Amino acid sequence: MIPKVKVRLFHELRQALGQSELEVEAYTLNDIVESLINAQGNLKELFFDSKGNLRSYALFYVNNKLQNPPNLNMKLSNGDLLLLIPPTAGG
Amino acid sequence: MITSARSKLKWVGKTVNRRDGWGKVTGETQFFSDMELPNMLWAKVTRSKYPHALIKKIDTSKAEALPGVVAVLTYKDVTGQNGFGILTPDQPVLCQDKVRYLGDAIAVIAAETKERAEQAAQLVEVQYEPLPLVTDPFEAMRPEASKVHPRGNILRHTSVSMGNVDHAFQKATVVVENTFRTGRQMHMYLETEAGLGMLDDKGNIVIYSGGQSPYRDQMQISRALSIPPERIRIISTPVGGAFGGKEENTVQIHLAMLVLKTKRPVKMVWSREESGVAGMKRHPMTIIMKTAANKKGKLLANKVKIIADTGAYASLGPTVLDVAIENCCGPYRVRNVAIDAYSVYTNNGVAGAFRGFGAPQVNFAMESNIDIIAERLSIDPITLRMMNVLRNGDKSPFGLKVNGSIGVDKTLVRAKKSRIWKSRRYYKSRLSKPWCKIGVGVASAVKGFGFGALPDFAAASIQLTPTGKFMVGISCPEIGQGATTAYAQIAAEALHCDIDEVYITSGDSEFAPDTGTSSASMALVRGGNAILAAAPKLIQTLLKAAGEMLHENPRYLVAKQSQIKKSGKSKNSVSYHDIAKYLQKSGAEMKIVAGYNVPRSDKPVQGTLEIPHRSYMYATAVALVEVNTLTGTTKVLKFFLSPDCGRIINPQSYTGQCEGAIAQGLGFALIEDAKIENGIVRANNFTTYVIPTIADMPEIEIDPVETYERIGPFGAKGLGEIGIIPVGAAIANAIYDAIRTRVYTLPATPEKVYNALEVKMASQN
Numbered sequence: 001m002i003p004k005v006k007v008r009l010f011h012e013l014r015q016a017l018g019q020s021e022l023e024v025e026a027y028t029l030n031d032i033v034e035s036l037i038n039a040q041g042n043l044k045e046l047f048f049d050s051k052g053n054l055r056s057y058a059l060f061y062v063n064n065k066l067q068n069p070p071n072l073n074m075k076l077s078n079g080d081l082l083l084l085i086p087p088t089a090g091g
Numbered sequence: 092m093i094t095s096a097r098s099k100l101k102w103v104g105k106t107v108n109r110r111d112g113w114g115k116v117t118g119e120t121q122f123f124s125d126m127e128l129p130n131m132l133w134a135k136v137t138r139s140k141y142p143h144a145l146i147k148k149i150d151t152s153k154a155e156a157l158p159g160v161v162a163v164l165t166y167k168d169v170t171g172q173n174g175f176g177i178l179t180p181d182q183p184v185l186c187q188d189k190v191r192y193l194g195d196a197i198a199v200i201a202a203e204t205k206e207r208a209e210q211a212a213q214l215v216e217v218q219y220e221p222l223p224l225v226t227d228p229f230e231a232m233r234p235e236a237s238k239v240h241p242r243g244n245i246l247r248h249t250s251v252s253m254g255n256v257d258h259a260f261q262k263a264t265v266v267v268e269n270t271f272r273t274g275r276q277m278h279m280y281l282e283t284e285a286g287l288g289m290l291d292d293k294g295n296i297v298i299y300s301g302g303q304s305p306y307r308d309q310m311q312i313s314r315a316l317s318i319p320p321e322r323i324r325i326i327s328t329p330v331g332g333a334f335g336g337k338e339e340n341t342v343q344i345h346l347a348m349l350v351l352k353t354k355r356p357v358k359m360v361w362s363r364e365e366s367g368v369a370g371m372k373r374h375p376m377t378i379i380m381k382t383a384a385n386k387k388g389k390l391l392a393n394k395v396k397i398i399a400d401t402g403a404y405a406s407l408g409p410t411v412l413d414v415a416i417e418n419c420c421g422p423y424r425v426r427n428v429a430i431d432a433y434s435v436y437t438n439n440g441v442a443g444a445f446r447g448f449g450a451p452q453v454n455f456a457m458e459s460n461i462d463i464i465a466e467r468l469s470i471d472p473i474t475l476r477m478m479n480v481l482r483n484g485d486k487s488p489f490g491l492k493v494n495g496s497i498g499v500d501k502t503l504v505r506a507k508k509s510r511i512w513k514s515r516r517y518y519k520s521r522l523s524k525p526w527c528k529i530g531v532g533v534a535s536a537v538k539g540f541g542f543g544a545l546p547d548f549a550a551a552s553i554q555l556t557p558t559g560k561f562m563v564g565i566s567c568p569e570i571g572q573g574a575t576t577a578y579a580q581i582a583a584e585a586l587h588c589d590i591d592e593v594y595i596t597s598g599d600s601e602f603a604p605d606t607g608t609s610s611a612s613m614a615l616v617r618g619g620n621a622i623l624a625a626a627p628k629l630i631q632t633l634l635k636a637a638g639e640m641l642h643e644n645p646r647y648l649v650a651k652q653s654q655i656k657k658s659g660k661s662k663n664s665v666s667y668h669d670i671a672k673y674l675q676k677s678g679a680e681m682k683i684v685a686g687y688n689v690p691r692s693d694k695p696v697q698g699t700l701e702i703p704h705r706s707y708m709y710a711t712a713v714a715l716v717e718v719n720t721l722t723g724t725t726k727v728l729k730f731f732l733s734p735d736c737g738r739i740i741n742p743q744s745y746t747g748q749c750e751g752a753i754a755q756g757l758g759f760a761l762i763e764d765a766k767i768e769n770g771i772v773r774a775n776n777f778t779t780y781v782i783p784t785i786a787d788m789p790e791i792e793i794d795p796v797e798t799y800e801r802i803g804p805f806g807a808k809g810l811g812e813i814g815i816i817p818v819g820a821a822i823a824n825a826i827y828d829a830i831r832t833r834v835y836t837l838p839a840t841p842e843k844v845y846n847a848l849e850v851k852m853a854s855q856n
Contacts, residue, residue: 008313008319010320011306011307011548011605012548012605012686014320015686020319021319021320021321045693046546049693049694050693050694064314065172066172081317083313083314085310085314087178087545087546088177088304088306088307088310088608089177089178089307089338089410089542089545089608089610090413090545090547090611090700091407091411091448091449091611
């Protein structure tokens, strides 16, 4: 059975996808990122630089714990909660 | 008084009455700390008694037993991530095992009265094991220093290097090296950190609070309490002031916890002393700067070491450091730079965002060195700056072509023509008393607006009302800067209607999409561009409906004066009011939401997070001061500021922002420094921490240079921060001009100026 993961979205992710919470079937964090990008192509730029590297500022919390640095191959379990927070700061 | 150069636009560039003016001057607009709700509880935080200690035990039984106490919450009640912080959530919502400064929260209480809540907060018993203090950032960086956080005391260290500074120093005619220090300025808003929380009829959390971004506050509550964001509504106050100090979470998470627990409205207002202890501060910085020029005055190199005391938690410390790095060479062409920068944890409160965001500190250093070089080379200080300032097509010290409009050279021309500068010899000859000396100083400044290379997004909504007017939803709050008035001007221009037909809803997460933050001098550009993204889409809807009503092809229709009419001389037209009725009857969508992504560099400069910015603000300031050589007291008599902030949207708001920035800069330059000794804040009220009053304000002249910024709405840039950045340096240079000895530490208090005079006299003897 593919794990069902609750994904909570913030800021432009929420704006881009038109919802703040969704349920995704995913084995890994990478599956979730890919499914979001598939839903909204321009999100790719938010997560990855032009060389395809994951940007350091995107914050991933799995079950309220910050993944630092995030391992996109991290295995997820049924019922996990993922918070995805793009940066909203600078000066 | 300033006037805008434009004439074709109907609303943009004109002084229109402030939207928030009437409510504020009549007292109709309430501070949230003055709001009361039926059945409301009062909240109080139990804070640490030690600036650095382990928590061995927390006992809330006595507080809970006190009559009138309804809830006492500790870390056990934090249901999500027990941490907040915009960039790194390293500050506990409620501390479990360790405290790192006196402001750390251990318990939060709700009681029937304010007095009961305060009493209960004192009854929470905490057993501590004190740890060695870390109060000096240089000491904090030593390996043997007590660790504020497990990973060590260096929050961020980075180095940026371009060219070859050592080679440039060898070739230089003049090399100056100095160590500069700046103080710990406090925001001292009219209203301290305060808010009111409640549950709505659906059981969702509603928080009224002073904040700078409803959606970010919503995110921090959601993350800390593991609640879906749509269950949290944030409404930000339009009064009270912020200046960066309310970017971070203050009362919001604690209020949310208490309303969930008690199911009753709860109010929390930090006392002024509590604000001084627990609130944000400007980063005190030590800047060691070595600057070189050739004999003609061309700047060759700048080697800079920056040590920022970020206090106990990260907040925005990493990006403040980036702004200090980006601005430490000023608005000049410098080919060889070597910058080594540290942001260091200590037990000295928490430093975070404050108007200027790291730039005023480094500007003081650079503009002092520039003046010293000018004097050594016998070059007029404005001429030397003019030789070196960035112009269109130039590369920044980071080797990148500078984007955006650049008017800093023109601000220097205005400074040179200013009455203070032209008449400086006259002013210097007119001494009020024999022991008072007059001086004139100049400084130029630069700062990017927005988040630089980091993502920066804004959305706005515009809804056509049934009466043909427009409701604009912008979530970044009005915090006194005049943003709502500017939004109304931009919307009226873009929607071809009267400004009184535009209503702005600002700072409410339920009625506006995420417009980002009121920070980084960016609220106008974010919100304005989001409106400009949404308005044409709504106009298209109006054109289509009008085409149906008039039996005309929409392509031949235009929007003008709240009507859609046939282009040319035809009188065939239909009002927005009638179109709204038509659309309402047909059940068509009358609301548009549109977003705007701020253009940015895909790749930040190596070693940085957000450099470069896409565009920059510039300014030049001139100060006329009188220094009393018997007391060391400095009085600023006149102040001139020429900003380049692109096109002016509202001349009155523009002047107000500049004057406010100068007042706050004057405090940074001469008065304000929150003393913290052994982790204890010694200056935490208006008796012990003095800010400038009207009696300290000089005669001010604002002379803007209007350039056209392509990414700004109608050519505008940001404005909120640039005015403060050159103030400290201009005043410091003026003090030197008056007494021929320099202060290297701000604020230039009477003691420091007097000591500088003593040292000078001793060296002459």
